[in-house]
Amino acid sequence: MAEADESILNKGLEGIVVATSEICKIDGANGKLYYRGYSIGDLANGSYEETSYLLIYGRLPNRKELSEFSATLVRERELPKHIVDILMALPNDTNSMEALRTCVSALGHGARDPREVSLEEQTRMGIALVAKFPTIVAYNYRLRNGQQIVAPNPRLGHAANFLYMLFGKEPDQLDARAMDMDFILHAEHSFNASTFATRVTVSTLSDIYSAFTTGIGTLKGPLHGGAALEVSLMLEKIGSPDKVDGYVREVLSGHGRVMGYGHRVYKTYDPRARVLNNMALEISQKRGDMRYYEIAQKLEGIMAGEKNLYPNVDFYSGIVYHHLGMPADINTPIFAIARASGWVAHCVEQYKNNRLIRPLDQYIGPLDLKYTKIDDR
Amino acid sequence: MAEADESILNKGLEGIVVATSEICKIDGANGKLYYRGYSIGDLANGSYEETSYLLIYGRLPNRKELSEFSATLVRERELPKHIVDILMALPNDTNSMEALRTCVSALGHGARDPREVSLEEQTRMGIALVAKFPTIVAYNYRLRNGQQIVAPNPRLGHAANFLYMLFGKEPDQLDARAMDMDFILHAEHSFNASTFATRVTVSTLSDIYSAFTTGIGTLKGPLHGGAALEVSLMLEKIGSPDKVDGYVREVLSGHGRVMGYGHRVYKTYDPRARVLNNMALEISQKRGDMRYYEIAQKLEGIMAGEKNLYPNVDFYSGIVYHHLGMPADINTPIFAIARASGWVAHCVEQYKNNRLIRPLDQYIGPLDLKYTKIDDR
Numbered sequence: 001m002a003e004a005d006e007s008i009l010n011k012g013l014e015g016i017v018v019a020t021s022e023i024c025k026i027d028g029a030n031g032k033l034y035y036r037g038y039s040i041g042d043l044a045n046g047s048y049e050e051t052s053y054l055l056i057y058g059r060l061p062n063r064k065e066l067s068e069f070s071a072t073l074v075r076e077r078e079l080p081k082h083i084v085d086i087l088m089a090l091p092n093d094t095n096s097m098e099a100l101r102t103c104v105s106a107l108g109h110g111a112r113d114p115r116e117v118s119l120e121e122q123t124r125m126g127i128a129l130v131a132k133f134p135t136i137v138a139y140n141y142r143l144r145n146g147q148q149i150v151a152p153n154p155r156l157g158h159a160a161n162f163l164y165m166l167f168g169k170e171p172d173q174l175d176a177r178a179m180d181m182d183f184i185l186h187a188e189h190s191f192n193a194s195t196f197a198t199r200v201t202v203s204t205l206s207d208i209y210s211a212f213t214t215g216i217g218t219l220k221g222p223l224h225g226g227a228a229l230e231v232s233l234m235l236e237k238i239g240s241p242d243k244v245d246g247y248v249r250e251v252l253s254g255h256g257r258v259m260g261y262g263h264r265v266y267k268t269y270d271p272r273a274r275v276l277n278n279m280a281l282e283i284s285q286k287r288g289d290m291r292y293y294e295i296a297q298k299l300e301g302i303m304a305g306e307k308n309l310y311p312n313v314d315f316y317s318g319i320v321y322h323h324l325g326m327p328a329d330i331n332t333p334i335f336a337i338a339r340a341s342g343w344v345a346h347c348v349e350q351y352k353n354n355r356l357i358r359p360l361d362q363y364i365g366p367l368d369l370k371y372t373k374i375d376d377r
Numbered sequence: 378m379a380e381a382d383e384s385i386l387n388k389g390l391e392g393i394v395v396a397t398s399e400i401c402k403i404d405g406a407n408g409k410l411y412y413r414g415y416s417i418g419d420l421a422n423g424s425y426e427e428t429s430y431l432l433i434y435g436r437l438p439n440r441k442e443l444s445e446f447s448a449t450l451v452r453e454r455e456l457p458k459h460i461v462d463i464l465m466a467l468p469n470d471t472n473s474m475e476a477l478r479t480c481v482s483a484l485g486h487g488a489r490d491p492r493e494v495s496l497e498e499q500t501r502m503g504i505a506l507v508a509k510f511p512t513i514v515a516y517n518y519r520l521r522n523g524q525q526i527v528a529p530n531p532r533l534g535h536a537a538n539f540l541y542m543l544f545g546k547e548p549d550q551l552d553a554r555a556m557d558m559d560f561i562l563h564a565e566h567s568f569n570a571s572t573f574a575t576r577v578t579v580s581t582l583s584d585i586y587s588a589f590t591t592g593i594g595t596l597k598g599p600l601h602g603g604a605a606l607e608v609s610l611m612l613e614k615i616g617s618p619d620k621v622d623g624y625v626r627e628v629l630s631g632h633g634r635v636m637g638y639g640h641r642v643y644k645t646y647d648p649r650a651r652v653l654n655n656m657a658l659e660i661s662q663k664r665g666d667m668r669y670y671e672i673a674q675k676l677e678g679i680m681a682g683e684k685n686l687y688p689n690v691d692f693y694s695g696i697v698y699h700h701l702g703m704p705a706d707i708n709t710p711i712f713a714i715a716r717a718s719g720w721v722a723h724c725v726e727q728y729k730n731n732r733l734i735r736p737l738d739q740y741i742g743p744l745d746l747k748y749t750k751i752d753d754r
Contacts, residue, residue: 004397012580013736016393020381022742034744042748050751062754082466086483089459093487101590102482106463109479110470113599191738193581197591200574203389204598213478214574214591221581222490223733264735356600358641359390361568365399367411371419374427377439 002364009362014264018357019199023055023345024190031268031310035188044275048158048183049073052130052341055188056123056348069127070157076131077152077161079139083107084149087139096333097220099140101213104129108209115205119348125208126344133340134158137333138165159183162337166330174286178279178320185272185313186335188342194219198343202350203357211347212340219336229331230259231318235292244298248306260315261303269310276316283323292319379741386739391641395734396576400432400722401567408645412565421652425535425560426450429507429718432565433500433725446504447534453508454529454538460484461516461526469521473710474597476517478590481506485586492582496725502585503721510717511535514710515542536560539714543707551663555656555697562649562690563712565719571596575720579727580734588724589717596713606708607636608695612669621675625683637692638680646687653693660700669696 010016025034033040036054043051049070053061061069079087083103090099107129114122139149142165150165159180163171171179189195197218198211218224238247251258263270284293296311296319303309321331387393402411410417413431420428426447430438438446456464460480467476484506491499516526519542527542536557540548548556566572574595575588595601615624628635640647661670673688673696680686698708 008394009397010393010395012732012734013390013393013395016387016390016736017385017739018387018390018736019738020386020741021738022740024738025740025742025744034746037743037746038748039745045748046751060749060754061751063751066751082468085466086463089462090483091459091486095487098482098486098488101587102479102486105475105479105482105590105594106467109468109475110472111475115599190740191736193577193733193735196734196736197574197577200570200577201591201595201598204570204595204601206594206596206598206601210478210594210597213482213594214578217482217583217587217590218578218581219583220587221578221583222492224581224583264733355389356570356641357389357573358570359393359395359568359573361396361398361401362394363399363402363567364397365402366414367402368416369411369414371415371422372437374423374438374440374443377437 004362004364013359018191018196019355021190021346021349022058023342023349024188026190026265028263028265028267031266031271031274033189033271040185040271041275044181044184046184048180048187048338048341051184051187052158055341055345056127072127073131073158074152074154076128077135079103079132079135080107083136084139087136087143090140090143092144094140094144095329096137096140097216097336100133100136100333100336101216101220103136104209104216105213107132108207108213111207111209114207114351119352122208122348122351123344126347129208129212130340130344133337134162135165137330137337138162141166141327141330142168163324167325174283175324178283178324181275181279182317182320182334183338185275186317186338188339188345193221193224194339195342195346199346199350200357202347203354205351205354208347212343215339215343216336219339220332227259227312227314228317228321228335229328231314232322232328232331234259235295235318235322238295238299240291241294241298244295244302248299248302252307258299258303258309260311260318261307261309263312266310266312270312272313273311273316276313276320277311280316280319280323283320287323289323292322381739381741390736395568395573398567398723398726399435400719400726401565403567403642405640405642405644408643408648408651410566410648417562417648418652421558421561423561425557425564425715425718428561428564429535432718432722433504449504450508450535451529451531453505454512456480456509456512456516457484460513464513464516464520467517467520471517471521472706473514473517474593474713477510477513477710477713478593478597480513481586481593482590484509485584485590488584488586491584491728496729499585499725499728500721503724506585506589507717507721510714511539512542514707514714515539518543518704518707519545540701544702551660552701555660555701558652558656559694559697559711560715562652563694563715565716565722570598570601571716572719572723576723576727577734579724580731582728582731585724589720592716592720593713596716597709604636604689604691605694605698605712606705608691609699609705609708611636612672612695612699615672615676617668618671618675621672621679625676625679629684635676635680635686637688637695638684638686640689643687643689647689649690650688650693653690653697654688657693657696657700660697664700666700669699
């Protein structure tokens with residue numbers, strides 16, 4: 001095996017700039033995040049539909065545009081019969097990310113060659129997928145738990161309807177608002193692994209269903225989409241605020257990681273965590289159950305002081321999900337539901353100005369080995 | 378919109394080295410290709426099973442190992458009933474890449490967290506996918522053409538059995554050999570877009586089924602897996618050797634591309650095309666139909682002389698597929714069937730020494746836009 005030449009290696013592509021983009025700006029040093037130039041602190045006051053429109057079309061909608069866009073999402077929520085059939089036929093141990101991956105792939109059968117599809121049509125197909133993600137996740141969840149599926153309610157917004165289809169009852173206003181805000185904050189985050197992967201798929205001029213299937217399969221990995229779940233499990237394990245100190249010391253002394261802390265890009269407080277911190281407080285107060293929130297506050301203080309590490313978006317998401325009664329295995333699917341809008345924006349941007357994404361590797365194996373006859377081996 | 382800073386941009390990641398690897402060496406300047414250190418000219422004399430073993434385990438098998446490995450592939454060819462059910466339920470306009478993408482995703486339901494799966498088990502799961510790819514492609518092809526599916530024949534090797542399941546009769550020795558050789562030559566090609574995409578998916582520690590689904594969706598793009606088909610269409614369009622000259626002039630004067638020529642990595646003759654050139658000649662002679670081969674030879678001379686461009690692997694594949702009677706829409710699936718072995722090797726290598734693949738983009742949109750009330754827009 002040859003020596004690796006570290007000087008030309010870009011492991012994990014860290015710091016490597018792949019393309020220009022007009023979708024998302026992460027200002028890691030100052031802890032700021034912008035979608036299409038708007039601060040997410042501002043956007044969090046609107047709706048997921050508004051943010052989705054902004055990401056996809058590049059500007060904020062007026063009232064008429066927003067209402068038409070929302071109506072499109074409502075109309076596209078329903079699943080074709082053969083997709084419902086597939087969902088019903090899936091083995092019971094199918095998790096929602098797997099169901100999403102298979103159903104999105106199946107929705108793309110007979111897809112036309114993207115070279116013959118206009119960007120407007122690509123966008124429409126993408127929006128139809130944004131609309132269908134919550135339905136697929138909710139149907140899969142209820143089916144594998146032996147419950148009847150609950151058809152979408154056209155009177156409800158994207159977030160409220162998801163909770164309705166998942167739990168079978170209309171959420172109250174704060175719950176719907178918490179879900180909506182969480183969707184907004186997860187809608188986009190530049191070239192993270194799943195979004196980058198969708199762009200690699202598009203870069204061969206493959207279709208948008210293939211790209212979304214790639215995105216789902218990549219987001220599924222525990223290093224990417226699985227972190228909010230790990231946070232919930234950690235908070236449950238810690239159990240009470242007075243046990244935080246001991247927990248942190250134990251984990252850090254064993255070279256373990258405290259979940260929901262630190263980020264490759266943010267070197268300071270994740271701006272999404274800041275918004276969700278307030279929501280986590282509000283929903284904890286309303287529930288009259290401050291335990292997780294107090295554990296979180298204490299943990300935050302210790303981590304900032306001892307490790308100079310700040311919570312990322314997954315951290316306060318974990319608490320919000322807890323209070324929404326979100327089943328643990330729905331955490332990553334929520335991420336996918338939200339991120340679908342970002343994927344549409346990125347796929348369309350890649351189609352618009354495409355270049356095949358094909359890096360190199362550094363070969364460090366042997367060369368010119370002698371091919372021997374099988375009986376001489 | 379801000380100016381792009383070209384000096385830090387790595388468009389398409391061209392020339393960027395992402396990782397070390399011990400699987401494949403492409404010597405583009407000298408037109409050489411090695412799998413695990415062995416020249417593909419040598420490997421082409423063996424079988425796809427041998428090459429698959431080599432790629433996956435890193436060394437050539439002895440007779441016992443090869444026979445056990447081949448038996449595993451035979452055993453794993455069969456599809457579970459629910460996958461056959463899905464294939465039967467798919468809309469008739471489902472092409473084989475879509476069927477492959479959906480079925481591989483569905484095969485991965487209930488996949489365990491890769492952090493709990495040993496590399497040996499990952500390898501076994503990958504080999505089972507290598508075994509199943511031909512069955513999925515052949516079943517889908519026959520079903521959508523209203524034909525009965527043909528179950529795998531355990532007496533036949535990987536390539537011969539694929540032709541048998543596809544066409545419903547045992548291939549003769551030369552046809553089986555041509556298919557086998559074509560599989561060997563397509564089995565691996567370092568970090569091309571689809572393989573790189575599988576590694577991005579694995580880099581989040583997602584499962585191998587997700588990675589393969591990503592690979593299929595990425596290979597599906599016409600800039601990647603679709604080229605052999607374009608070659609067949611082009612040869613058909615040219616029609617006869619005396620029309621080559623006029624065709625090339627017309628295409629080049631219109632700034633079009635002659636299909637099957639040039640490669641981002643090879644600056645000289647693609648070594649795979651060299652091997653397939655001989656096979657294309659042999660099979661053309663046997664068929665007593667030299668038309669495509671003669672067109673190809675003429676085209677090669679003109680392109681080398683006028684453009685200093687040489688045929689790539691897709692070029693002579695196109696002729697071999699023509700003589701095998703390969704349906705046009707099976708060209709890309711053949712590529713996937715062959716490449717599956719390379720994907721196993723790359724996924725396992727990525728799991729073994731993982732690092733999240735997450736590049737950056739250069740944001741060139743506006744910043745700090747004022748969020749206005751919806752009625753003010």
